[in-house]
Amino acid sequence: xxxxxxxxxxxxxxxxxxxxxxxxxxxxxxxxxxxxxxxxxxxxxxxxxxxxxxxxxxxxxxxxxxxxxxxxxxxxxxxxxxxxxxxxxxxxxxxxxxxxxxxxxxxxxxxxxxxxxxxxxxxxxxxxxxxxxxxxxxxxxxxxxxxxxxxxxxxxxxxxxxxxxxxxxxxxxxxxxxxxxxxxxxxxxxxxxxxxxxxxxxxxxxxxxxxxxxxxxxxxxxxxxxxxxxxxxxxxxxxxxxxxxxxxxxxxxxxxxxxxxxxxxxxxxxxxxxxxxxxxxxxxxxxxxxxxxxxxxxxxxxxxxxxxxxxxxxxxxxxxxxxxxxxxxxxxxxxxxxxxxxxxxxxxxxxxxxxxxxxxxxxxxxxxxxxxxxxxxxxxxxxxxxxxxxxxxxxxxxxxxxxxxxxxxxxxxxxx
Numbered sequence: 334x335x336x337x338x339x340x341x342x343x344x345x346x347x348x349x350x351x352x353x354x355x356x357x358x359x360x361x362x363x364x365x366x367x368x369x370x371x372x373x374x375x376x377x378x379x380x381x382x383x384x385x386x387x388x389x390x391x392x393x394x395x396x397x398x399x400x401x402x403x404x405x406x407x408x409x410x411x412x413x414x415x416x417x418x419x420x421x422x423x424x425x426x427x428x429x430x431x432x433x434x435x436x437x438x439x440x441x442x443x444x445x446x447x448x449x450x451x452x453x454x455x456x457x458x459x460x461x462x463x464x465x466x467x468x469x470x471x472x473x474x475x476x477x478x479x480x481x482x483x484x485x486x487x488x489x490x491x492x493x494x495x496x497x498x499x500x501x502x503x504x505x506x507x508x509x510x511x512x513x514x515x516x517x518x519x520x521x522x523x524x525x526x527x528x529x530x531x532x533x534x535x536x537x538x539x540x541x542x543x544x545x546x547x548x549x550x551x552x553x554x555x556x557x558x559x560x561x562x563x564x565x566x567x568x569x570x571x572x573x574x575x576x577x578x579x580x581x582x583x584x585x586x587x588x589x590x591x592x593x594x595x596x597x598x599x600x601x602x603x604x605x606x607x608x609x610x611x612x613x614x615x616x617x618x619x620x621x622x623x624x625x626x627x628x629x630x631x632x633x634x635x636x637x638x639x640x641x642x643x644x645x646x647x648x649x650x651x652x653x654x655x656x657x658x659x660x661x662x663x664x665x666x667x668x669x670x671x672x673x674x675x676x677x678x679x680x681x682x683x684x685x686x687x688x689x690x691x692x693x694x695x696x697x698x699x700x701x702x703x704x705x706x707x708x709x710x711x712x713x714x715x716x717x718x719x720x721x722x723x724x725x726x727x728x729x730x731x732x733x734x735x736x737x738x739x740x741x742x743x744x745x746x747x748x749x
Contacts, residue, residue: 338465338466338467338470340467340470341466341467341470341473341474344465344466344470346465346523346524346525347462347465347466347474349519349520349522349523350461350462350465350519350520350523351477351478351481352519353515353516353519353520354478354481354482354516355481355482355484355485356512356515356516357416357512357513357515357516358481358482358485358486359485359488359489359512360508360509360510360511360512360513361489361509361512362485362486362488362489363489363496363497363505363508363509364423364505364506364508364509365489366489366497366505367497367501367502367503367505367506367509368385368426368440368444368502368506369382370497370502371426371430371435371440371502371503371506372385372437372440374502375435375436375437375440376437381437384441385437385440385441385444386444387689388441388444388445388448389444389445389447389448389451390448390685390689391445391448392445392448392449392451392452393448393451393452393681393682393685393686394682395449395452396452396455396456396678396679396681396682397540397543397544397675397678397679397682398540398678399452399453399456399674399678400456400543400674400675400676400677400678400679401536401539401540401543401674401675401678402453402536402674403453403456403457403460403673403674403675403678404539404543404671404672404673404674404675405536405539407525407527408457408460408461408464408525408526409520409521409523409525411453411454411457412454412457412458412461412520413517413520413521415450415451415453415454415457416454416513416514416516416517416520417513417514417517418446418450419447419450419451419454419510419513420510420511420512420513420514420516420517421510422443422446422447422450422510423447423506423507423509423510423513424506424507424510424511424514425443425510426439426440426443426506426510427502427503427504427505427506427507427508427509427510428503428507430501430502430503430506431503431504431507452678452681455677455678455681456673456674456675456677456678456681457674459664459673459674459677459680459681460670460673460674460677461525462474462475462478462665463665463666463670463673464525464526464670465523465525468666469611470610470611471662471665471666472606472607472609472610472611472612472613472615472658472662473606473607473610473611475606475658475661475662475665476603476604476605476606476607476609476613476658477603477607479599479603479606479654479657479658479661480600480603480604480606480607480654483596483599483600483603483654484600486596487593487596487597487600539675540675543672543675543676543679544675546669546672546675546676547675547676547679550667550729551725551728551729552663552667552725552726552728552729553667553668553676555721555722555725556660556663556664556676556680557679557680557682557683557684558683559623559660559718559722560660560680560683560684560687561683561684561686561687562687562714562715562718563623563626563653563656563684563687563715563718564684564685564686564687564688564691565687565688565690565691565714566626566627566630566691566711566712566714566715567688567711568687568688568691568692568695568711569691569695569704569707569708569711570630570633570708570711571688571692572692572695572696572699573699573704573707573708574588574591574642575588576704577642577704578591578639578642581638581639581642582639583639587639587642590643591642591643591646592646594643594646594647594650595646595647595649595650595653596650597647597650598646598647598648598649598650598651598652598653598654599650599651599653599654600650600654601647601650601651601654602650602651602652602653602654602655602658603654603658605651605654605655606654606655606658613658613659613662615658615659615660615662615663615666616659616663616726618655618656618658618659619656619659619660619663619722619726620719620722620723620726621655622652622653622655622656622657622659623656623715623716623718623719623722624716624719625648625652625655625656626649626652626653626656626712626715627712627713627714627715627716627718627719628712628716629645629648629649629652629712630649630708630709630711630712630715631708631709631712631713631716632645632712633645633649633708633712634704634705634706634707634708634709634712635705664676664677664680695707
């Protein structure tokens with residue numbers, strides 16, 4: 334059975350998904366600040382906060398297995414169940430904190446469980462948009478989703494600390510839990526395309542089939558590696574900019590402004606994708622975006638004042654958003670819907686590993702290698718990756734217009 338999607342402006346299913354995602358993203362943005370402060374207050378240790386973050390990311394290593402499971406069950410099941418469970422975890426943490434009965438060990442356990450649910454939820458959510466909107470509406474829908482997420486992140490960065498300081502970590506965690514439950518309720522109202530039933534007892538065969546499917550395309554093989562390198566090349570920025578701002582006299586306020594401009598640029602980039610609509614060419618913009626990231630990282634190596642860093646941050650945010658939207662569109666238009674969970678989980682797992690692994694590798698030399706050399710190396714690696722990516726796309730030519738346009742009544746459902 335397929336679901337015929339109406340135009341975006343009248344697409345009730347999309348707007349329910351968008352609304353739920355927006356309010357949940359805001360709740361999560363506030364909760365991330367609340368959780369960090371709560372762990373620090375209970376433990377007095379930055380190391381404990383690092384352990385909590387690591388535990389939330391660790392289950393991502395299981396993503397390929399969970400993605401195979403996602404491809405075998407109705408899409409609504411992991412989405413609704415995931416929001417209910419994550420809501421329950423946050424409500425538990427907030428409730429215990431409100432009563433003064435929470436401990437660091439409990440927060441570590443909840444972080445691990447939330448990470449496990451997230452590793453299951455992520456691959457499922459990556460396959461939602463192609464089943465809810467027409468192909469010609471995918472660029473605009475993708476830009477709206479990413480732009481809204483960036484808006485909520487920016488709002489959380491600006492007001493999260495103030496709000497948590499006013500109402501406390503417990504209240505913020507409870508609000509996040511409620512946002513997840515609300516999202517689950519909205520998802521019950523969304524009509525997803527019905528997928529064919531998976532063959533019983535074929536889990537491992539389908540897992541291996543997903544790996545063969547990825548290996549059968551040079552673009553799909555490189556897509557997770559590309560995500561890894563983008564995160565890896567941005568790692569020096571996360572590690573070195575705070576100290577750089579201290580050296581230049583801008584301090585913590587300067588670093589906060591840098592992050593705000595980076596996120597604000599991301600919002601502008603996503604809005605540009607929305608404005609382009611069906612004129613968005615994901616193959617071209619993914620290459621241009623990579624080149625832009627490389628050039629801006631090289632420019633960051635040459636900066637000498639906070640103002641120069643602020644300008645680079647804004648431009649980098651714009652280019653990153655355009656590139657991320659292009660990569661998302663390539664995923665949704667190149668991958669067979671039957672493989673969304675498996676390919677999406679592989680993309681998430683490999684891409685997520687890029688930044689923490691690079692941070693671990695750079696940590697021993699961060700104080701000895703000049704900052705300009707690290708940014709110059711990141712920029713050079715990104716430019717090389719852009720050349721390789723362009724060659725890979727040329728080996729699998731497919732007109733963007735053919736991928737992103739169809740007749741108004743044509744279904745774009747992920748039915749098997």
